Amino acid sequence: MAASDNFHSRLVAWMKIILPLAALGLLSTLFLISRNFDPTKSVPVAQIDLERRAHEQGATNPVFAGVTSSGDQVMFRAKSAQPDQSDPAHLKAKVVTAQMKLIAGTVIDITSESADMNQERGTADLEGNVHITTTTGYVVDTDYLKTRIDLLYAETPGPVSGNGPPGDLAAGRMVLKTDEISGEPQLLFTDGVKLLYKPGKSKE
Incomplete structure (x- = not known):
């Protein structure tokens, strides 16, 4: 019974190390994939001269x-x-x-x-x-x-x-x-x- 408890404790300890590292790896992968993504180009924005339009009522x-x-x-x-x-x-x-x-x-x-x-x-x-x-x-x-x-x-x-x-x-x-x-x-x-x-x- 003591051996089982000892194994469980070691597993939990290793999981505390492995899971954060895995999460960090996934986040790094996402950043690498989206490295060339420009959020300003996601939605086309018309180039409108608002001042000119205001005068052209x-x-x-x-x-x-x-x-x-x-x-x-x-x-x-x-x-x-x-x-x-x-x-x-x-x-x-x-x-x-x-x-x-x-x-x-x-x-x-x-x-x-x-x-x-x-x-x-x-x-x-x-x-x-x-x-x-x-x-x-x-x-x-x-x-x-x-x-x-x-x-x-x-x-x-x-x-x-x-x-x-x-x-x-x-x-x-x-x-x-x-x-x-x-x-x-x-x-x-x-x-x-x-x-x-x-x-x-x-x-x-």
């Missing part, structure tokens, strides 16, 4: 709409819009589409590359390949178009070209507004109007 696919006192609907859509840091009411919009639904039934569609919009003044200045079409048959192109969101108004400070029911036309200026007397919408071409009259076109 904006909206994606924003919509601006208004109704005139006579009931005409005016709506602008953009791919993106970014406010001016010095004037939050001033927005720079890109890839703009606009539509004016007149109470008389005419619909005017407008597209442009960009627009400067001021929400306080209710203005939207479209620029860059401005293309205008109306359900009355007019198709007009220009570089710059000044419009309003709160009332029926559109004006080109520069020349326009296109065609309509009478034929092909060009002018130094175009104005869309409501006639003060009749209250009806008017599309006016002024400042050196050139019209290539096509009788057959007006009958189509």
Whole structure:
């Protein structure tokens, strides 16, 4: 019995030495295996300039709409819009589409590359390949178009070209507004109007 107790005591003593050494060996092996492991590369991190993103606040696919006192609907859509840091009411919009639904039934569609919009003044200045079409048959192109969101108004400070029911036309200026007397919408071409009259076109 004494021999058995003596063997057990020696076994326990050796195990106290062997087990810590084995554990140390396992830990060393783990460190050797992971020696080339870079924890900073375990999860890809996008390189984002947080300061730049903070200054680039904006909206994606924003919509601006208004109704005139006579009931005409005016709506602008953009791919993106970014406010001016010095004037939050001033927005720079890109890839703009606009539509004016007149109470008389005419619909005017407008597209442009960009627009400067001021929400306080209710203005939207479209620029860059401005293309205008109306359900009355007019198709007009220009570089710059000044419009309003709160009332029926559109004006080109520069020349326009296109065609309509009478034929092909060009002018130094175009104005869309409501006639003060009749209250009806008017599309006016002024400042050196050139019209290539096509009788057959007006009958189509």
